[in-house]
Amino acid sequence: MTDITQSKLEQQSKPRSQWLDVWDQFSTHKGALAGAGFFLFVLLAVIFGPYVWAIDPQYIDIRARNEGMSLAHPLGTDQLGRDTLARLIRGGQTSMAVGLTAMLLSLVVGTLIGVLAGYVRWLDGPLMRLTDLFLALPLLPLLLVIIMLFRETLRSALGPEAGIFLLMVFVIGITSWMQTARIVRGDVLSLKEREFVLAAVSIGTPGRRIILRHILPNVLSPIMVSATLGIANAIITESALSFLGLGFPSDFPTWGRLLFDAIDYLQQDPGRVLWPGLAISLTVLSVNYMGDGLRDALDPRIRGR
């Protein structure tokens, strides 16, 4: 017994990787584990799904239109006889890619602006007025104008898919960073007056390392929350734009697009609305749980409780 405690202590006295602690805590959060598991499943499904379920999502089989669930088409077909499962997998690729990249973009922009505004006094005014400006802009008309202006140019420059993808990511990212920036700025303002930051200054730690070592880790939880909400927001904005006919072209499925196309057949075939809707909500939910668990795991005060 004593030997065990002794060896455990010796083990402990060596600095162990903090990520091990983070994983230990993360794995005790059941919701987070389930969320991460489901998210991984969706990710793998949309990446490797097309190899397993090899039906072409664009293949029109007019004789099999509006079919219900069957072995040949597990989730049925649409009004042109295209396989819903194949389209769901294909649409997931686009939706997930747009969601994740747009979230990352808005997170990076929001955190950067928030930290700079909070930490550098003379940047606070200009950057916050910029944030207010973006918040005051009517977003949907702005998005429409941006897409109208740049769609054709980007399409001809990068091809229809890549061009629209970049445009969507940029447009969603650039219009959703403001909340993050405001929250981060508020937290940085209160953190930089704390004594541990003063202690770091008295040690002679340069400003950029104070931000990276002392400030950023402490504003991680609001950033995590913004990130999880950001994915949901990006997927939903993308759906809204597709719904207005300004997102991806109509033969190019995304979850939002599928939802939009299925609305006309709501009475006839409610299943078609259900599947993309379920995919969107479950993905968003799993990301939320994951973010929750990650936030707890990254906070040493909650860890181990």
Added chain:
Amino acid sequence: MSPQIEQEASQPLVEVNSLKVYFPIRSGVFRRHSGNVRAVDNVSFSIGHGETMGLVGESGCGKTTAGRAILRLVPITDGTIKFRGKDVASASPEGMRKMRPQMQMIFQDPQASLNPRMTVASIIAEPIKEHQNLGRSETIERVQELMDAVGLNRDFANRYPHEFSGGQKQRIGIARALALNPDLIVCDEPIAALDVSIQAQVVNLLADLQSSRKLSFLFISHDLGMVRHIADRVAVMYLGQIVELADRDDLYANPSHPYTEALLSAVPEADPEYERSRRRILLTGDVPSPSNPPTGCNFCNRCPKAFDRCFRDEPALKEISEGHLAACHLFDNS
């Protein structure tokens, strides 16, 4: 003795000369500069090698600001601070960074002065990482030495600050301050947030470290009993200015300035016999605002011994007996 060492020994470690720290007050729509809070107003003192200078005074009198100004943690309005002959107030950022390892600070609130997301080992290792090029294993070794020196168990290295008691947290702060072998440590009320039994431990730890490492302390406190225990010389501050500065025994035995007298009369006595016969000097009124100090002596509106001149002229800090300085017109012979 080589001439250089001799010069160093004769020269005080820190020499503060007419230090002023004003915080601007901005008001109105255009945020115009409409006045100053004179947190530290014309303060001069020096700290010798291996000496402990006590800085006492009531809340808001500028003790902490004076201590922070020495490390240039607040912008300095005017005056010079010579550290080993080099001016801190006008040093370039790069020059300042080179001087930082020689002077460190221990903070009042041990909870707030430690980053809650860093382990004890990484907190203590931060100054080493910033200033010394040590390998990973050498850094760990150094951190463990420091933990031994302040009486922390080595096995606590991977824990986080919230897992410790107040006294242990303060020990972590002390270990961080010691990491670079500084010459001067500014102790900003290091014991005010601790309970009495722990206070004694921490103060004794500081005293032990001082004798083993030849440290100089600027010990900021409002606990006169503790200052008497640890300080060699004591400066009393009131409203941003030093009103009296003397050797510890001299100051406690013969307080000269009326404010010091009143302050010392408030120290409770442990012996109930003495306590019953203790006479307290109760001051009337409140401390004036540091943004609008009275004309003449800062203390004139509360001083029991004030006379007409106190309301006109500001008294200068001057020597009234050997090594005993006071800023009061009562000691003017002219």
